[in-house]
Amino acid sequence: MAVQDFEAALQKRRSIYALGNSSPISDEDLVTLIQDTVKYSPSAFNSQSARAVVLFGEANQKLWNIVLETLRKIVPADNFSSTENKIASFAAGHGTVLWFDDTEITENLKKQFSLYADNFDPWAEQSNGMAQHAVWIALAQVGLGASLQHYNPLIDDEVKSTFGLPTAWRLRAQMPFGSIEAPAGEKEFAPIEDRVKVFGLEK
Template identity: 35%
Template sequence: MSRSTLVIGDAIKNRGSRHLLSNDVEIPDERIQDIVRDAVLHSPTPFNCQSGRAVVLLKEEHKKFWDIAHDVAKASHAPPIFEKAFAPRIKMFRAAYGTILFYEDSNALKVAEGKMPIVKEKMPQWSEHATGMLQYAVWTMLTAEGLGANLQHYNPMVDSAVAKQWDIPEDGA
């Protein structure tokens, strides 16, 4: 087995949800951004359409995201449900260093569909596969750098507020 195979295998084995996240990060922000950029550029996508997108939110921008999640969840759920199911988790996630938002560029997918109309009906499924691989790649790469990570789904609850805050186009472009 080659050295690179062992390194990748170790990264995969060591990847796991870290629910006790910290904002004590020694890795430069630029390194975190490079990891995400590399994963976006090199993760497989249908017909290499490179449809994956990510927004990296660090420090205050990260906290702003979890403030939005808090406010939207509080407005969307009865107080007992919010206090028990959402408030403690949002507080825990807000205490971390960063958040990465993932989405698919629907325009890139449409271009790929246009090139291969015979598989158009499969593109949504393949897009889901691609975003899963992208998220897994980022998660594994961040863990290999010694960062804690976990995957949370607060969409579609926060989608419109987040799109407005960080100017994410409706079509994901």
Template identity: 40%
Template sequence: MAEFKNVIKSRRSIYALGTNSEYSIEEIVATIRETQKDVPSAFNSQTSRLVVLTGEANTKLWNLILDVQKEVLDQATWDFMSPIMEGAKNGIGTVLFFEDRDAVAKMPTQGQRTEAYKQNNSANSQYATWLALAEMNLGGSLQHFNVGYEQGFDKGIRELFDLPESYELVAQMPFGSVEKGAGEKEYIDSEVQVQLIK
């Protein structure tokens, strides 16, 4: 249990990324694939689809995101967020988290419940991936640029990498070696966060 708690504590948002890792990209992807097998999903629907980009593909992704966000963000937000986008190009790669809308449609639910299950499926997948990376001494952060299937915001990313039309982008996780650790973290009272009622 102590080892599990240590992995949870080591998972932090890391923005200063590098490529200094003892693991090859193939080993990292193999670990992510193994992790995803046991990620829980509603009705065992397994709706999440992950795409790992590295090298030139990773650079193309973040150049596209930078081009789009430059046009839509106000100056103050751009000044804050653009270093995060630029820094994502310095790491080993990025995990793109999609939900396959065709698979989501097969769940025996509808409306708001389907949306909730879809988001839960993706959240489980994201957290499991983040923990797996942390266990490999890799840092990452969770980003939500160019998301919005209905509005067509993620269409450019699908087209850039020839991905299925049914893939709905939920998040990106740039990852790499930890070149600068996370700062101090503030915690709310644990008894407020987790309550016991007898």
């Protein structure tokens, strides 16, 4: 892959909120793509504690229904229609990737390598974020839009009981994806010289 292709792939990934139910590739191919992307993403001590749960069809509707009914209990009724519309926009997609950390792995590493104990929680988050970013890019490459949502921890228990997931898994993010029904909004960039410092460059 030429470096320009890599840059183009990075740029193609955006937060897409107007999602549709169709997909340019089969669900089987999509699952393989997500599996490979998670597999080849790095993690601290090669811990591989990130977990992805891919929801399609009924399972996806169940998820967004859990979010809707959970929020209904806490959002004032007169403000609820905007919440309802937002959740409906995620449910309108083709599927969702749920991102978890398997805390059993992270807790074991803390015990095993006590010198680095304080680092394992942030490393688990960083590793999870790397896998999330990679999958987000992969989805964009096949023409699927996605965004990153955080209804955790409100929905954790019900999500885990609904899908029969281990209690030790901690929900970190929800990534609804689908066909791109409207392009991403404008994005502002901070001056890159303020963000990337260079020393010792030979001219």
